[in-house]
Amino acid sequence: MEYQIQVKELIIEKNKMTLTVMGSIADPSINSHFLSNPKLVMHFDNGKEDRRIPFVLTNVTHIDGKVFFSGKYIYTLNYLFWKTRNSYKPFNMYFNLGFADFYEEKINVDLTPELFETDDKNYRIKINGNHYDFYPNRRRIVHTPAARFIVGLINGIVKIIEFAVAVVMFPLFIIEAILRFSGVLLLPARFNDESPVRRFFAYIFWRFSRVSTTDLALWKVKRYIFCRCYDFFNIFKIKDNRITFISLRRDDLSGNFAFVYDKLKDDKSLDINFILNDHTIVEMTFGEILKFTKACATSKVVILDEFTPQIHYINLRRDTTLFQLWHACGAFKTFGFTRLSKPKGSPQATRNHRSYDYVTVSSTYCKKCHSEGFGIATDRVVATGIPRTDVFFDEEYKQKARDKFFNEHPEFFGKKIILFAPTFRGMVKETAFYPTEMFDIDEVCSKIPDDYAIIVKHHPFVEDIQPIPEKYADRVIDLSEDNELNDLLFVTDVIITDYSSLVFEASLIDIPMLFYVFDLEKYINERDFYFDFKLYAPGKIVYSTEQLIDAINKEDYCTERIKPFADMFFDYRDGKSTDRVVNLIYENLKK
Numbered sequence: 001m002e003y004q005i006q007v008k009e010l011i012i013e014k015n016k017m018t019l020t021v022m023g024s025i026a027d028p029s030i031n032s033h034f035l036s037n038p039k040l041v042m043h044f045d046n047g048k049e050d051r052r053i054p055f056v057l058t059n060v061t062h063i064d065g066k067v068f069f070s071g072k073y074i075y076t077l078n079y080l081f082w083k084t085r086n087s088y089k090p091f092n093m094y095f096n097l098g099f100a101d102f103y104e105e106k107i108n109v110d111l112t113p114e115l116f117e118t119d120d121k122n123y124r125i126k127i128n129g130n131h132y133d134f135y136p137n138r139r140r141i142v143h144t145p146a147a148r149f150i151v152g153l154i155n156g157i158v159k160i161i162e163f164a165v166a167v168v169m170f171p172l173f174i175i176e177a178i179l180r181f182s183g184v185l186l187l188p189a190r191f192n193d194e195s196p197v198r199r200f201f202a203y204i205f206w207r208f209s210r211v212s213t214t215d216l217a218l219w220k221v222k223r224y225i226f227c228r229c230y231d232f233f234n235i236f237k238i239k240d241n242r243i244t245f246i247s248l249r250r251d252d253l254s255g256n257f258a259f260v261y262d263k264l265k266d267d268k269s270l271d272i273n274f275i276l277n278d279h280t281i282v283e284m285t286f287g288e289i290l291k292f293t294k295a296c297a298t299s300k301v302v303i304l305d306e307f308t309p310q311i312h313y314i315n316l317r318r319d320t321t322l323f324q325l326w327h328a329c330g331a332f333k334t335f336g337f338t339r340l341s342k343p344k345g346s347p348q349a350t351r352n353h354r355s356y357d358y359v360t361v362s363s364t365y366c367k368k369c370h371s372e373g374f375g376i377a378t379d380r381v382v383a384t385g386i387p388r389t390d391v392f393f394d395e396e397y398k399q400k401a402r403d404k405f406f407n408e409h410p411e412f413f414g415k416k417i418i419l420f421a422p423t424f425r426g427m428v429k430e431t432a433f434y435p436t437e438m439f440d441i442d443e444v445c446s447k448i449p450d451d452y453a454i455i456v457k458h459h460p461f462v463e464d465i466q467p468i469p470e471k472y473a474d475r476v477i478d479l480s481e482d483n484e485l486n487d488l489l490f491v492t493d494v495i496i497t498d499y500s501s502l503v504f505e506a507s508l509i510d511i512p513m514l515f516y517v518f519d520l521e522k523y524i525n526e527r528d529f530y531f532d533f534k535l536y537a538p539g540k541i542v543y544s545t546e547q548l549i550d551a552i553n554k555e556d557y558c559t560e561r562i563k564p565f566a567d568m569f570f571d572y573r574d575g576k577s578t579d580r581v582v583n584l585i586y587e588n589l590k591k
Contacts, residue, residue: 145234385577393575513539
């Protein structure tokens, strides 16, 4: 594969870096991978740790065996280098390039920019042909917990005074608005809404905000209280035996948490705490804020299983270790910072995800994906395996799961069971849906043998009800409300899915899979994958109900693709992933 990369523009002003890049790729196989787009990644490395951040390509064109690409993006360097182990050691910046099944790190091409400017205020930069050296100009000031608490308190008092002054002046703002809208005074051009009422009130609140810098949005008020409570509890010592499990994903002890806790619960020397609810900062009561912040400030180890924004509002103490036991196996759909510029993608200019000291993943291949997605050093991502997958190597557990299912659903015993388990469409929980009309159960059941039965299991975010014809009530059941998806795999003969991470668990026990992806191109444009979907999907890809039915009748599942997929995404298949995670936790308790 031949490729060229050229940096057209590199401008650094304060802590912002504007980068413009263009390039091309030439390869005879490009036409067969028409869905593949190049992936360009900036790779920062200083010998002790690294950072990966995607470069956003806004223009990609496929022409006669070549791909031409270009893009421009503005990066916030302070957050990119936030929480580095050595703040003063310069980072070298390289480029990584991926396309289809090709991926090369720290590529050796001349990346000297055509236009280069820097104000040298926050960062100095030295260009060395194929990489750049970034030198932070300012040292990080480390304040004591008491100093942070006092500074935060003083800032809060100042904001309250500003707000009080703005309230007193509010009648003056109204009078001024009347004068401006009556033509006595000139109205600034920025207030150009068609509605005069909206223009009037927009002007008043703009004048208010010019005096008071306080935003009284409820979530901001609670976030302020949250941060001040955390600063207060930082006055207390960390308890060297305290472990706190925090989940906004579940309100019970399940998933990875259940497996890890089961290994720790008999150790009476440990002080184990749980915060298990789905409350956002707005929904948290004052009591919940106190419990949350006290646990974070006084725990030696804090363990998460999902994005937890409250954690990123605060600076965890150096002696506290933060574990992210990410709930999904492998690295399938893009997440975190990999989704820069995608709808609802994480903004790069935030601390989100960057607080993690350790992220546990299923394989070495996943390390670079999670490093990029979370914006953390690659060596903070550890291939321990995923604790909840240990049951796939426990024959006694699997048999109990089968017995339980068939006792509850005896009509399914002796049938070939199809598990229909697609993921959701939409970007977040509030807008999640699945177009149920795209999976016509009446048509499918009428055209496949009678000895097939179907289990429907939609994503927990999806509230749409899958229509099930009455005449097929003995062959189709909707178990979307059940929490445990893994147990259903032990009775499944064939899986129909699309982009669900369920495929990783299924590959562990060689279940044939069909990928029903009627909206693949749209999904790639809006969400995308860490690898070429058409090359690596561990089963047959179909695009219509007709192709789906034909594959089932012919038992054409491309099962030869399962083992290579499992080899890529699982370093260990020994049922001891929980032990490796627990050992890592104990190592950090002893530090």
